[in-house]
Amino acid sequence: MPIVFALVGATGIGKSELSLRLAESFNAEIIGVDSRQVYKGFSIGTAQPDEASLKRVKHHLVDFLPPTETFSAGEFCRQVKNLLDENPDKKYILVGGTGLYVQSLLLGLPNIPAVPPTVRQKFENMAASEGSASLYKMACEVDPESAANVDPNNAQRLVRILEVFEATGRPLSGYQKEREGGIGAVPVFWLQRERDVLYKRIDSRINQMIKDGWVEEARELSKVVPLSAPAWQSLGYRELLQAQSASEMAQVIEEVKKKTRNYAKRQLTWFRGQMDSTSIDMENGPFEAILSNLSKNA
Numbered sequence: 001m002p003i004v005f006a007l008v009g010a011t012g013i014g015k016s017e018l019s020l021r022l023a024e025s026f027n028a029e030i031i032g033v034d035s036r037q038v039y040k041g042f043s044i045g046t047a048q049p050d051e052a053s054l055k056r057v058k059h060h061l062v063d064f065l066p067p068t069e070t071f072s073a074g075e076f077c078r079q080v081k082n083l084l085d086e087n088p089d090k091k092y093i094l095v096g097g098t099g100l101y102v103q104s105l106l107l108g109l110p111n112i113p114a115v116p117p118t119v120r121q122k123f124e125n126m127a128a129s130e131g132s133a134s135l136y137k138m139a140c141e142v143d144p145e146s147a148a149n150v151d152p153n154n155a156q157r158l159v160r161i162l163e164v165f166e167a168t169g170r171p172l173s174g175y176q177k178e179r180e181g182g183i184g185a186v187p188v189f190w191l192q193r194e195r196d197v198l199y200k201r202i203d204s205r206i207n208q209m210i211k212d213g214w215v216e217e218a219r220e221l222s223k224v225v226p227l228s229a230p231a232w233q234s235l236g237y238r239e240l241l242q243a244q245s246a247s248e249m250a251q252v253i254e255e256v257k258k259k260t261r262n263y264a265k266r267q268l269t270w271f272r273g274q275m276d277s278t279s280i281d282m283e284n285g286p287f288e289a290i291l292s293n294l295s296k297n298a
Contacts, residue, residue: 001183001184001186002084002087002088002089002090002091002092003031003084003091003092003093003094003183003186004026004028004091004092004093004186004187004294005093005094005186005187005188005189005290005294006033006093006094006095006102006106006186006187006188006189007019007022007093007094007095007096007189007191007290008033008094008095008096008097008099008102008188008189008190008191008271008275008277009097009190009191009192009267009271010097010191010198010264010265010267010268010271011047011097011202011260011263011264011267012198012201012202012205012260012264013097013191013192013193013198013201013264013282014191014193014201014282014286015095015096015097015191016047016049016053016095018191018282018286018287019057019093019095020053020056020057021287022093022287022290022291023056023057023093024056024057025287025291026091026093027091028057028090028091028092028093029057029058029059029060029090029091029092029093030049030057030058030059030060030092030093030095031059031060031061031080031083031092031093031094031095032059032060032061032062032095032096033061033076033094033095033096033097033098033101033102034046034062034096034097034098035071035098035101036231036234036235037061037062037063037096038061038062038063038064038065038071039063039065039066039067039230039231039234040063040064040065040066040067041063041067041217041221041225041231042067042217042221042231042234042237043063043217044209044212044213044214044217045209045214045217045218045234045235045236045237045240046234047205047209048062048063049062060083060092061076061079061080067221067225067229067230067231067232068225068226068229068230068231069230070156070230071230073100073101073104073109074104074109076101076104076105077101077104077105077109077181080105081105081183084183094186097267099267099270099271099274099275100149100270102188102275103274103275104179104182105182105183106182106183106184106185106186106188107179107182108179108180108181108182109179109180109181109182110172110175110176110177110178110179111175111178111179111180112164112168112172112175113167113168115163115164115166115167115168116167119163119166119167120159120163122163122166123135123158123159123162123163123166124155124159127155127158127159128228132152132153132154132155132158133152135155135158135159135162136150136152136158138162139158139161139162142161142162142165142171143161143165143171143172143173145171145173146161146171146172146173146176147161148266148269149266149269149270149274150266151233151235151263151266153233153235153259154233155233156230156233160172185276187278187293187294187297188275188276188277188278189277189278189280189290189293190271190275190277190278190279190280191280191282191286192279192280192281192282193281193282193283194283195268197283198264199261199264202257202260202261202264203257203261206236206253206256206257206260207253210253214236214240215240215243215249218236218237218240218241219241221237222241235256235259235260235263236256236259236260239252239255239256239259240252240253240256278293
């Protein structure tokens, strides 16, 4: 198996530096598993790897997709499988926080019937006219299991939940328990920290993103990328554009921190219930713990 293992965890947990060390140790390349880091230009706010990291280790599926295009678990699986087929002698590590992508790649995709375009258009129009809050309320009613694992602002994922139920009369969560076409099991390491430590790291990271130019990045992107583009669903970007004064900006930044902490909480819940993995304590030698685990199970 060209994929040595997967490294997963909530946003801000510390995946990046650890993954670089591990990739160097195994002479492996990194496959990004992040639905937001795929978009070109949306760099600071999605914590894409910086230039120094890209020089250390080659990354795939990061900063490559036009902001106006959508990206799904199915497309992720297709691109990863192509990469593996074309480079059977290379080693790869899956790294990221979009657990659905890892699950779909390893276990396979659910066999969901095709949804008529008119049904999808209905909910896309609703998202445009009423906003994501309305979609989220409906999703919680028809498929609470799926809705519990979705960002309430992620219109694309909410439309998917609603269109499947509308077209088939069956919740998406039901289909997702029946999968086919996976590449098979690989070791999955779930990185963890104490909740209060993680939240402090998230707040600190957002402060650093602001210093690094996140606000300026968002404003420049708004000049060339339509606000209807899927990339704008990345957490924080739309919010930063709304601030008109320093006091408003301070309030927006605090709100972005809160939303990011909530997102991390949903990620933790998802990984706990959906992913067969080995827990790794980030405060207790994670690099050595992973190497030891792999050695024992070789």
